[in-house]
Amino acid sequence: MPLYEPGLAQLIRTQQAEGRLRFTDRPEVALEGAQIVFIAVGTPTGPTGEADLTYVRQAAREIAGCARGPLLVVNKSTVPVETADLVERIIKGNGNAADFRVASNPEFLREGSAIGDFMHPDRIVIGASDPHAVAMLRELYAPLGAPVHVVDIHTAEMIKYAANAFLATKISFINEIANLCAAVDADIDGVVAGIGADARIGRTYLEPGLGFGGSCLPKDVAALAMVARAHAIEPTMLEATLSVNRRQVTHAIRLIEDLLGGDVCEKEIAVAGLAFKAGTDDIRESPAMVLVEALITRGASVTAYDPIAQRHARRVLRDRVRFATSVYDACASAHALVIASDDRLFAQLDWPRIARTLAAGNVVDLRNRLDPAVVRQAGLTYAGVGRNRKEIFAS
Numbered sequence: 001m002p003l004y005e006p007g008l009a010q011l012i013r014t015q016q017a018e019g020r021l022r023f024t025d026r027p028e029v030a031l032e033g034a035q036i037v038f039i040a041v042g043t044p045t046g047p048t049g050e051a052d053l054t055y056v057r058q059a060a061r062e063i064a065g066c067a068r069g070p071l072l073v074v075n076k077s078t079v080p081v082e083t084a085d086l087v088e089r090i091i092k093g094n095g096n097a098a099d100f101r102v103a104s105n106p107e108f109l110r111e112g113s114a115i116g117d118f119m120h121p122d123r124i125v126i127g128a129s130d131p132h133a134v135a136m137l138r139e140l141y142a143p144l145g146a147p148v149h150v151v152d153i154h155t156a157e158m159i160k161y162a163a164n165a166f167l168a169t170k171i172s173f174i175n176e177i178a179n180l181c182a183a184v185d186a187d188i189d190g191v192v193a194g195i196g197a198d199a200r201i202g203r204t205y206l207e208p209g210l211g212f213g214g215s216c217l218p219k220d221v222a223a224l225a226m227v228a229r230a231h232a233i234e235p236t237m238l239e240a241t242l243s244v245n246r247r248q249v250t251h252a253i254r255l256i257e258d259l260l261g262g263d264v265c266e267k268e269i270a271v272a273g274l275a276f277k278a279g280t281d282d283i284r285e286s287p288a289m290v291l292v293e294a295l296i297t298r299g300a301s302v303t304a305y306d307p308i309a310q311r312h313a314r315r316v317l318r319d320r321v322r323f324a325t326s327v328y329d330a331c332a333s334a335h336a337l338v339i340a341s342d343d344r345l346f347a348q349l350d351w352p353r354i355a356r357t358l359a360a361g362n363v364v365d366l367r368n369r370l371d372p373a374v375v376r377q378a379g380l381t382y383a384g385v386g387r388n389r390k391e392i393f394a395s
């Protein structure tokens with residue numbers, strides 16, 4: 001597998017062995033006898049923040065070039081509103097007389113839990129104006145038993161961006177509140193529990209930390225802001241979401257410096273977790289990687305460890321950091337251990353052993369996943385994001 005996704009390799013092996021899945025790089029082979037074709041290509045961020053649609057266009061051209069019978073072309077890639085129109089123009093402008101219909105069917109799965117999210121979706125969104133296209137997609141998804149939202153194509157495209165932008169906004173909101181908690185000596189865990197108990201607010205996506213990363217949230221918020229600007233609408237909320245997110249690493253550095261009692265220059269820092277979140281080896285837009293770069297720029301010497309993303313991180317960071325074989329190894333002679341991803345492994349560490357290994361007993365929990373009492377019991381000094389500072393100094 002080119003990427004780590006729990007269960008995916010096995011699922012693909014099973015489907016291939018049972019004859020339901022085959023791979024080809026020849027579009028005419030893939031389309032032979034097909035009634036539905038999904039475009040599920042990458043839409044990276046272009047030079048000015050817009051979604052780069054090169055691969056979507058290429059797929060549309062290839063489909064138009066070799067489709068023979070009636071075909072439903074479904075866009076699953078995350079694309080700006082009006083991209084389905086573009087796909088339709090490319091396909092129909094190609095001179096192919098086959099009967100094409102175009103629909104949008106955005107995906108809401110998360111890396112690390114992709115299979116579960118796909119099999120048990122909260123909803124299926126079908127964007128199509130053609131009743132036959134809607135019926136085909138309804139039938140296709142019927143076995144999943146999920147509620148189906150049928151909307152027009154532009155609305156479906158908007159739902160995808162709005163969902164990711166809202167999740168990102170929740171995260172930036174709670175990060176700003178966590179930073180405020182730190183300033184006024186309030187406790188973010190209590191605040192999240194207190195506001196999350198309100199059914200109108202809910203508790204999900206209110207985990208403060210290093211900010212959101214990955215190949216979706218940052219890219220999609222930026223792309224939606226571009227769409228807004230293209231329509232002369234100032235994306236005030238979206239810009240604020242991105243700007244809070246960018247600043248979160250600076251807050252993290254400040255937290256580390258507070259604990260060290262000075263700047264990080266010439267300090268040895270152990271960083272545990274490099275992926276953008278737990279359960280993946282993806283380091284794209286990983287806030288942990290941004291933090292490591294920021295620490296190096298400020299003159300710290302960094303030892304890093306990640307249970308699965310180390311291979312990819314090594315390619316980017318090369319010999320600018322030392323890579324450790326475990327968190328304990330990373331801690332050897334370090335002035336602080338910084339937990340930078342929400343990997344479950346880090347919540348179960350042997351803290352007395354860490355206390356014996358660290359040169360100075362500082363633990364900075366940038367994902368608030370540790371139990372401060374357990375860490376302190378081992379004789380370590382603990383700081384989390386917006387977690388009550390009085391307790392930090394009491395330890």
Ligand code: UGA
Binds near residue numbers: 110111210211215276
């Ligand atoms: C995200 C969306 O959650 C999916 O619904 C969507 O389908 C996907 O993007 C996509 O567009 O393809 P994903 O990028 O896998 O999924 O990551 P999330 O689990 O949403 O996490 C994004 C980032 O936010 C991570 O860095 C995570 O650590 C961070 N996060 C998440 C927080 O800092 N706090 C939270 O409360 C939740």
